Amino acid sequence: AIVSAITDRLSGSGKRLAGKRILITAGPTHEPIDPVRYIANRSSGRQGYAIAGALAHLGAEVTLVSGPVALPTPPGVTRVDVETAQEMANAVATALPADAAVMVAAVADWRVETSDQKIKKTAEGAPRLEFSENPDILAMLAQSPRRPALLIGFAAETERVVEHAAEKRTRKGADWIVANDVSGDVMGGEANSIHLVTGDGIEHWERMPKAQVAEKLAQRIADAL
């Protein structure tokens, strides 16, 4: 047992997060326009699901609030399915308290003032969509009296990746921002180029598969908690 525990520790597969509650969001949100149309985004949910699985593997009690994705729930993870940003914000608030929160979901900034009936083509031409601002789940968590001790946001950026991420960290009140450079390819691929922006500075991770990003981030979270 001692040898096994040492091996586990050395290999990083020990239950380093046993007893820790971690909240994670993943996937896109869908914002309805009318009964049949919606605005979506290309988040596959794979990075978030991989992180949820890696955290559970380290013994954390993981609640995964997930937008619509076509992925199996990782072993040992409690999953809550939602569709819209508002539903995600509600599910996140319900899942508190947590020792850490990892906000990976690509949440729509805006929702559409929906129509009860399918919008028909009319002689007036193109539709006009009225947008309302969605709740900012990361900022909401940062300001919450039940703020998790470690609050991590994600940022998918196509330009000035680190600059935008550092600015986002300050503006949202997060501890870390995991900045994903998606200028080379769209979301939904198998690997990510990560810059980890913390209060101590910026780490540039070499491009690696999402499973490896997840394992590395889970170990960093275990170090911090």
Added chain:
Amino acid sequence: AIVSAITDRLSGSGKRLAGKRILITAGPTHEPIDPVRYIANRSSGRQGYAIAGALAHLGAEVTLVSGPVALPTPPGVTRVDVETAQEMANAVATALPADAAVMVAAVADWRVETSDQKIKKTAEGAPRLEFSENPDILAMLAQSPRRPALLIGFAAETERVVEHAAEKRTRKGADWIVANDVSGDVMGGEANSIHLVTGDGIEHWERMPKAQVAEKLAQRIADAL
């Protein structure tokens, strides 16, 4: 062989459409807003895929032009994957000539003037999306010098289902409109309530599973060709 052929004919599983080329579209289209966001619709593609399979089962040479769906290609069907309405229109034109065309896809009426960069939240508030009209694939086929002899459109309606479908048949220049009453549930379910609007009148089909709608429609197409 004779007994088998008679059995086939009586059971409706004979190769009644052998030698016929049939073009079918299915699924949603995705219209990009920027590199990560898009407008989608709730079409699962299941009804169109079931029809493609039923037509192939009757011996037709089936080309299925498909929007983004999570479905396997039915046996014997040639599948062409597209994302946007414009790509679908191009793929349909390329697939001609055909003896019949069954336009089941839920094609976006509008595309968005896209941004090369991810749209950022700005102090100006909500985004403004500029829309352009997409090609009308059904009307384009109806006016084509290579118009299929039998041209069938679909209509998903939440209100005044038959009235809208009959008006659509005339306006688009289609032979039949298969009107799907989606007032009771959203697209993506397992059954459909169909009204078949032809030049001879209107048939009301009882609510039935999508596989049965597909089989019934395939037999009606075989009757007509």
